[in-house]
Every structure is written in structure tokens, then in C-alpha cells.
Amino acid sequence: MIAEKMKPLVQNNSAIRAMFEEGRRLAGIYGAENVYDFSLGNPNVPAPKAIKTAIMDILNEEESTFVHGYMSNAGYEDVRAAIADELNERFQTAFHPENLIMTVGAASGLNIVLKTLLNPGDEVITFAPYFLEYNSYVRNYDGILTAIAPNTDTFQPDLKAFAQAIGEKTKAVIINSPNNPTGVVYSRETISHLGEILREKSREVGHAIVLISDEPYRELAYDGVFVPFVTKYYENTIICYSYSKSLSLPGERIGYVLIPDEVEDSKEVIQAAVIANRVSGSVNAPSLIQRVIRRCVHERANIEAYEKNRNLLYSSLVKFGFSCIKPEGAFYLFVKSPMADEKAFCELCKKHHVLVVPGSSFACAGYVRISYCVSYEQIERSLPAFEKIAGECGL
């Protein structure tokens, strides 16, 4: 019955999601407190109190038919204006509401941008390790995703290999910083150099190559690390943002696509992206939560909690003998597997009720991803298990 294109997707259903379901199964058997599920990026930090207050106030102050009704497919104009203002204030930019399209999270934003840009056979480049769903997103529009092999010393992108990989069919590049799964923040030097390469190569291939910046983790950065605002380094940049992590609202599916005026043919690109938002079936981002964003544009979830988690988990794992780059952002540790086959290592972890995701789920075998967007107590409780695992691996 099902389409040919869906068959491989059904065969290789998301390993991360499978782990999520497995975590629920194990919790049902052993009790939630005895299962250490580090598999999913589902924030355990609650949404800021201001979210609840905003919802209550909106329901009391605004008309039901307005709050729950249709608006322009791009989203409420005052919501987009509030976001533009906030960005302009922080980054000394000059965005206006027309540059913004409210979307059903960043995943939907990425789909809309790819639908807007890609012709069948167009190539999109990204950097391993990366969120494997990018493959599905690109294939949705018959594009071809190519991943540049990782530099496992720093997990900054290998820009030499990148420059060589760009060809005439290259239409777009997807970056994700702070990065899932490594937690690495791409440096100013990286982004600046990336912009130069793209500018030069766009001239060379005779068309603009679009830099798509997938930014659900923008606000999750620690130790005062500098997170470059990408539109300032390359003119043909489109940002896909999500409030899933910054406001702990992943289930609400709320984010935006930002298409600056500097993007080539920006008016047409914006119009096409709004239409893509409509015809893909989203129609518009959920309305009540859009209204909430307007009132909470300066709010952040308690990001210090993640930093505290990172510090405990990172220092403990290193103490137990694991090897891992210290993440400066997001809420993931990308740990070198002490066993050659990291899937076997994941199985060993599972025996100790520790759920982690194999690096091959991010096109980077030999590593595992540990999501530390869990309670501090879960990390504390899990440490003896990690120590035992280290022992069994001879660390």
C-alpha cells in the first residue's frame, strides 16, 4: 500500500525515537527512577513561569476568535515585529516583520526552506556528525544530502574538505551550532571562513549558495562562549529557529524562519516560503503559542540547570576514564566509545539501564550521544552505572 519512498523510512525508523519508546518500556518494568534515559533532547527544565502567566493573561485579555483564529500564513504581524525588535536589539540588525515566518518548529522551518529552494537533484551539504533527519528533509524535495567527514579533534567543520565538495549542483548548506550531537559551538573564525568560501564558490558556480542555519540551541551556550549570529557573516543566510529548547516548549512546535533582505531575490524567496508553509499543510504556526511568544520574547528557560548538569556529567565521565570534548553549548555530550563497535557499547549501557544513542545515528560511528537535559538527580543516580560500565570496558 505505501509509497516506495516511505519504505526505507519504515525499515530504518529513527533509532533515537525507538530509544525513546524503549525508555518508556523499561521505565514501565523497572520504575522510572531506575532507568537512566539519556536518549532524547526532551528538555526536563520546565518552561519559564512567564509562559503560564502569558497564557492565562491572553485568555483573559484577547478575543477567542483572535487567539485561536486564522491569521496571515506568515503568522501574526505583531508577534513577528516583537521577534524582529528583540533580534535587532541583541545583534544590531535591521530585520522587519516581513523577514520572519512563524513555523511549526525548526523542523518544519527547514522543510519549508528546502521546499522553497530545491530542484530535484540539487545538492545540500552538511557536516558530520549531524541530525540524520536532515536526510529525510532533503529527500522530501528530491535533493541529495552530502555530509563532510568530521574533524574529531575539535568537531569544528572541516572547511578544506567542504570547499572541495562544493559543485555546480550545490544549492544549500546546513549548519547547526551549538551542535547536536557534539555540543560544540562553531567559532567566529569558522563562520567567517565558511562565509568567505560560500561567497567565492557562489561566484564560481554562478548561483547563490544558501547557508541554512538550524538554531534550536542558539541560547544554550555556556562559559560565556561567543555564538556568531550567522546572517552577519554571509549575505545568503536563512535561519531556522525553534523555541523548543530556549523556552522548553518542544511539544508546542513553535519557531520561525528568518530570511534577511540581503538574501538574493529575498522578496520572492519570502513569498515562496510563506506559500510552502501553507501548502505543506501547516497553514500557520499554532496561534495561541504565537501570542505567547509575543509576550515572552525576552524569556529563557533555566539554562544554568543544563550547565550544572554538563559540569557534573562531563567531569564524572572524564574521571571514569571516558574521552569526550567539553561541550560549550546545547545539552549533549559526544563521548568516544571505549568499544570499537559503539552499538555494542550502547547495548552494554542498556544492560545497566543507561540509554544513549549510537554516533552512527549522527553519521559518526565510534561515539555515543548522551543528552543531559535530564534531572540533576538522574545524573547523580546514574554515575555508579557509568562507573561500572567504564570498569567493564577496562577504562
Add this chain to the structure above:
Amino acid sequence: MIAEKMKPLVQNNSAIRAMFEEGRRLAGIYGAENVYDFSLGNPNVPAPKAIKTAIMDILNEEESTFVHGYMSNAGYEDVRAAIADELNERFQTAFHPENLIMTVGAASGLNIVLKTLLNPGDEVITFAPYFLEYNSYVRNYDGILTAIAPNTDTFQPDLKAFAQAIGEKTKAVIINSPNNPTGVVYSRETISHLGEILREKSREVGHAIVLISDEPYRELAYDGVFVPFVTKYYENTIICYSYSKSLSLPGERIGYVLIPDEVEDSKEVIQAAVIANRVSGSVNAPSLIQRVIRRCVHERANIEAYEKNRNLLYSSLVKFGFSCIKPEGAFYLFVKSPMADEKAFCELCKKHHVLVVPGSSFACAGYVRISYCVSYEQIERSLPAFEKIAGECGL
């Protein structure tokens, strides 16, 4: 910059949406009370009070990380169970939570089902007049939409022409009853006969032809008219439902796809549809509103208000000399244009600040759609304008 496929969409941007923007523009000039906008299906009836109560209760009673967090891509299981129970009670069916996938409205539901089913070149049949966005939805997956010409006496589908149009490439059929734009409810005889034809033709072409029932207007039926529950008449039926109209929540983007066990390869179809929901970028339907549905599954917006609107508008238009089938459902009147070119008629209406949508926007020239999901007062205020328009048309 933009993809070839997007170019015609940018060229022919939705006439209905353009009208919506035009209505806002005119309201800005003449005042909202002097513009009679009948162009969009944006319910003016507020959501039931129970929605506000449910949101407040959820925020007070349920955990933030649960209410706003990720859940299974198909949606919260208890929400799906509540919907299955409500359907089973009303329609004597035996659905279980696994038959349901919560979606970002019916538009997203249709996209997910088409993505699940269509191979490039597959044909989908629908019945004119119909919501032209179906074209975009089908083209998203490289399918071909064919529309059966309308029977303008009854606006029941022409099943003889339908049977002849089915061929080896026919994979699915989309119906929409109560219908946008005619307000007609497909009768038991129609649905029953449709099912027989599909059963016979499926055998003939050697594969199951899926009946996709797009049901945002299911609860909007008047005069006690019988609205057949389509899964009972044909085994390979998939329902795409939306709460946009029944709970007046169109901006919230909440609905479901229902895939009964009787559908061929139902387990695989359900799994593929859940994956399509994820990879299309929705990931899941908005979480808080899902939780609201669980508590409000028996609620309905004040549908009597639409019936009252229909009665006033229909009787007035007929009195002025317009010709129109009496709608039994939805909130639209499909009026015969008194001018040969119905677009010229729409322009004449606009001169009187009356906004209506040309029938050609539903593949049925010579008619206009009037949405009566507006205030009763707007209808009252607009009647002198309609009377003048009738006069200018020599009615």
C-alpha cells in the same frame, strides 16, 4: 533563487488568501463595520468556554514538561484513546488509539496521508467544486489530481463519470462532506454507491484505491441531516479530521488522521503515516492543544449560530432573486453568478464592499462562495448591499 515547482504557486497565489488580505486592507480604509467580508472560512463563533477552562486546568494540574514536551510522534496516547472512545460511542465502531495520529490540522493530515500513499505519477480523483489546495497537496508528492465535473443540480458527486475516470494509476479519492464550497452533505446513497464502485474498481485495477475523507465540517450539519460515517461504507477509508470548525480553533492547527484496521496493510500504513508526520517537519501536533482535546472531546462550538446565519442569508438572497442550492452543512453558500463571468461579479460585489470568492477558485466557474461564518450583524448590515447588487444585475 526559488525552486521551479514553487514558481507557479507564487504566480497563482491563493485567491482566497489574497481576498483575506484585501478585506483587511479595505477594513483599514472604510472601517471593519463597513466591509462585508464573506471570503474566508475563519469561524466567528468563539471556542466553547470549556476550552479556556481546560487550558487553565491543565496548566494548574499537569506538569509543564509533560504539557509542553515531546510525546510519541502520533500524539499522546490518552488523547487518542479519548477520541477513539468518543467515535466508538457515536458511530458504534471499534477504533483504538493506534488507529489515530494527531496532526497539525486536516491540511497537514491530508499531506501526511498523500505522502504515505503516493508514488510519482499516481492519480488522485476528487469532485468539483473542491478546495483547490488539494492540487498543491497532491503535487507535493508528484501525484496528479483529476476533478470530476460537477452535477450543478444537486452538487452530489457524478458517480457515473467517476467510475469511468478510475484507471490503473488511480491510488486515492478525496471527498469532502459536508462540502466546501457548496454546503452539500453527501447522502447515504452517494457514499454507499461510492464504496461499491471503489470495491469493484480496486479488484479491477488490482490494487486498493483509498478513499480519503476530508472532514473539517463533520459536526456542522443542519436540519437533522444524516452525515454518513465513511469508514462504515468502504473498508479502505482514511479520515482526515480537524477541530478548526467544530471547536473554533483554526489557528491552533489540531486534528487527526484515522486509519482503521480494515485498511489494507493497516499496520504498515499507520507506521508510515506516523513517520510522514515526523519527517514532514510537524514532528507532532501541538501538545497543549492535544491535552485540551482530551478534556473537550464532547464539546462543540455554537453551531446553531451558523444555522441562524444560513437561514437569514439564504432566504434573503433567494428573495433578492439569487439562485442557490440550500446548504445542509458547513458554513458556505454556493450562489450562481448572475453575470456570465463570475469574477466580474466578484468585482461588482467588491464595489459594494462585499467580498466573496469566485467559483473558479473551486474549479467551478459561474458560481461564487459566500462564507457565512461571520456575525449575524454583518449579514444584517450587508443585506442592503446584496439587494443593490441584485438590482444592478437585473434580478
